[in-house]
Amino acid sequence: MEQQPAPLSRHLRVHQDRGHTVLELRGEIDIAAATEIMPGLDRATGRPGARVVLDLRRVEFFDCSGLRLIYRARQRVLDHGGQLHLVCDHPLTLRVFRITGLSQLLPPRPTLEAALGQSETASGRP
Numbered sequence: 749m750e751q752q753p754a755p756l757s758r759h760l761r762v763h764q765d766r767g768h769t770v771l772e773l774r775g776e777i778d779i780a781a782a783t784e785i786m787p788g789l790d791r792a793t794g795r796p797g798a799r800v801v802l803d804l805r806r807v808e809f810f811d812c813s814g815l816r817l818i819y820r821a822r823q824r825v826l827d828h829g830g831q832l833h834l835v836c837d838h839p840l841t842l843r844v845f846r847i848t849g850l851s852q853l854l855p856p857r858p859t860l861e862a863a864l865g866q867s868e869t870a871s872g873r874p
Contacts (some may be wrong), residue, residue: 802833
């Protein structure tokens with residue numbers, strides 16, 4: 749059952765959907781936003797067996813600070829035996845993911861439904 753999002757900051761909203769913690773990143777994700785997002789991200793990714801979805805569909809700008817957030821989330825989830833899925837449909841952000849190799853480690857899905865239906869083998873596990 750889906751819960752209504754709880755605003756943690758203007759750049760991050762968190763809700764539960766089908767046993768996953770969905771973190772919706774919003775707006776411009778730069779160094780200032782990353783500092784705001786980090787505590788909520790760490791709470792969601794630091795639990796044993798966490799099932800997390802990072803939803804970037806409402807992101808308007810994404811720099812290297814955003815990439816660091818995603819890599820950090822991936823590592824923390826894997827360290828705790830969890831799953832991480834990524835939702836992104838913005839062409840420029842997807843291009844950055846391809847160029848940096850992130851799309852190979854964590855294949856982005858275009859919708860939340862696709863990410864929630866994704867198999868465990870494609871959840872960012874090496």
